[in-house]
Amino acid sequence: MILTKTEKLELTKEEMLDYGYKVVDSIVAHFDTQNEKFPVATASRKEMDSLFKDEVPEKPTDANEVLDFVLQKVMTQSNVVSHPKSYSFVPGPSNFISAMGDSLASGFNIFSGGWAASPAAAQMEIVATNWLLKLYGFPIKRGGGIFTSGGSMANFTAVATARKVKCGDDFSKAVIYLSDQAHSSNIKAIRVLGFSKEQIRIIPTDSEFKIGINKLKNAIAKDKLEGLQPFCFIASAGTTNTGTVDPLNELAAICKKEKIWFHIDAAYGGAAILAKNGKQLLKGIEKADSITVDPHKWFFQPYEIGCLLVRNHKSLSGTFTEKPEYLRDIEGNESEINFYDHGIELTRRFRALKFYMSIKTFGLKAFRKAITYNIKLAEETEEYFRKSDKWEVVSPATLAIINFRYNPIGKNLNEKQLDKINQLISEKVVLSRKALLVTTILNKQVVLRMCLINPRTTMEDVKSTLQLCEQFAQE
Numbered sequence: 001m002i003l004t005k006t007e008k009l010e011l012t013k014e015e016m017l018d019y020g021y022k023v024v025d026s027i028v029a030h031f032d033t034q035n036e037k038f039p040v041a042t043a044s045r046k047e048m049d050s051l052f053k054d055e056v057p058e059k060p061t062d063a064n065e066v067l068d069f070v071l072q073k074v075m076t077q078s079n080v081v082s083h084p085k086s087y088s089f090v091p092g093p094s095n096f097i098s099a100m101g102d103s104l105a106s107g108f109n110i111f112s113g114g115w116a117a118s119p120a121a122a123q124m125e126i127v128a129t130n131w132l133l134k135l136y137g138f139p140i141k142r143g144g145g146i147f148t149s150g151g152s153m154a155n156f157t158a159v160a161t162a163r164k165v166k167c168g169d170d171f172s173k174a175v176i177y178l179s180d181q182a183h184s185s186n187i188k189a190i191r192v193l194g195f196s197k198e199q200i201r202i203i204p205t206d207s208e209f210k211i212g213i214n215k216l217k218n219a220i221a222k223d224k225l226e227g228l229q230p231f232c233f234i235a236s237a238g239t240t241n242t243g244t245v246d247p248l249n250e251l252a253a254i255c256k257k258e259k260i261w262f263h264i265d266a267a268y269g270g271a272a273i274l275a276k277n278g279k280q281l282l283k284g285i286e287k288a289d290s291i292t293v294d295p296h297k298w299f300f301q302p303y304e305i306g307c308l309l310v311r312n313h314k315s316l317s318g319t320f321t322e323k324p325e326y327l328r329d330i331e332g333n334e335s336e337i338n339f340y341d342h343g344i345e346l347t348r349r350f351r352a353l354k355f356y357m358s359i360k361t362f363g364l365k366a367f368r369k370a371i372t373y374n375i376k377l378a379e380e381t382e383e384y385f386r387k388s389d390k391w392e393v394v395s396p397a398t399l400a401i402i403n404f405r406y407n408p409i410g411k412n413l414n415e416k417q418l419d420k421i422n423q424l425i426s427e428k429v430v431l432s433r434k435a436l437l438v439t440t441i442l443n444k445q446v447v448l449r450m451c452l453i454n455p456r457t458t459m460e461d462v463k464s465t466l467q468l469c470e471q472f473a474q475e
């Protein structure tokens with residue numbers, strides 16, 4: 001049987017060049033014009049249904065026809081998460097070098113699972129995670145790290161590791177603690193790992209959204225009295241709602257005393273270690289057993305790249321190593337790390353590449369400056385609110401997040417009216433597609449939230465967005 005070129009899924013060299021240039025041109029055009037695009041996509045299921053109405057095609061379609069369809073109809077129907085006016089959730093201010101790094105990783109299809117398959121990819125992951133270990137004050141030799149698809153997977157890997165180290169195989173009496181502001185991915189990980197509701201303690205936070213230390217201590221003491229095994233505590237270093245950092249030093253002391261695994265979820269906030277005042281806020285992070293950071297947030301990487309760092313690399317290999325017969329020939333020696341032994345995934349894409357290339361190209365100093373700028377921008381935004389008689393600050397600028405609401409002085413709106421008007425402002429802004437600004441709930445109030453981690457967002461962008469909000473509020 002002889003296959004045709006198409007049946008081997010091949011293109012000629014000229015076709016590949018033509019196609020590739022078109023793809024690169026479109027990515028460059030996107031970077032060049034993204035500030036002028038609408039940050040919000042609003043298509044309904046019905047509209048999307050009519051866009052992709054095709055059955056699986058048996059016959060080929062012209063390559064350029066498919067590409068044109070994708071460029072014109074698909075890539076245009078998503079939020080532009082790196083737009084300067086994309087303020088909601090945690091934005092994704094990516095960078096071009098890393099996007100090209102990802103293209104190379106896919107283009108060369110590097111298998112980043114084991115040393116033998118790709119020594120340079122494994123070494124680059126060791127080097128890049130060592131950079132991070134050093135930044136967070138973890139021991140380089142003993143410490144370890146692994147790139148994951150994102151923060152959710154890093155938190156999952158952390159809880160699995162904590163459980164293995166602290167409980168072995170019997171976790172029937174194990175109890176895990178986290179605050180009511182901890183990210184939902186932690187609870188998801190805990191549930192998926194098979195813990196029951198009775199094994200999870202959600203500790204209330206105080207008026208500053210920090211975990212109540214005494215409430216945590218009491219919960220641990222009570223569980224011990226009942227013969228249960230407190231094994232893990234998950235702190236937040238930059239909660240998603242307000243950017244709040246839990247009191248890490250105090251928590252480290254409690255965990256040490258109680259021999260509890262101390263995991264810090266610093267998925268979005270961890271990057272602030274690169275700014276002077278951020279580093280101050282994150283003091284104590286170096287005392288964790290494990291840290292989640294999410295380079296596809298404030299390290300300006302394209303999706304997907306998360307990272308778990310551990311104080312002792314053996315905790316990862318001790319949790320995730322299986323020795324199947326079909327991998328015996330590539331086991332190698334111990335210094336040659338097989339990342340498939342350090343996490344869930346066997347086949348892994350080459351995530352370290354984009355991280356390495358962008359930091360090497362721009363220099364860490366550029367990242368430091370960008371992150372410092374973002375923290376300052378949020379503080380300036382807070383000042384703007386404080387000076388205004390229309391806006392109220394609900395939680396102060398912390399790690400580039402600020403929560404606020406429209407509450408004009410003299411209008412004496414009640415809580416219900418305030419909730420309604422702020423909800424409506426958000427809905428109208430989103431509907432206008434000029435900015436992505438959605439609400440969250442704090443202290444049972446509907447509030448607006450900005451996460452200002454995009455270095456291309458200016459104070460002018462913020463002001464014009466708020467003026468748009470004021471205009472909608474008048475209506």
Ligand SMILES: *Cc1c(COP(=O)(O)O)cnc(C)c1O
Nearest residue numbers: 150151152183185240267268294
């Ligand atoms: C975003 C976030 C996560 C989840 O990370 P993903 O990359 O979206 O999976 C976890 N924790 C915190 C604090 C986050 O901000």
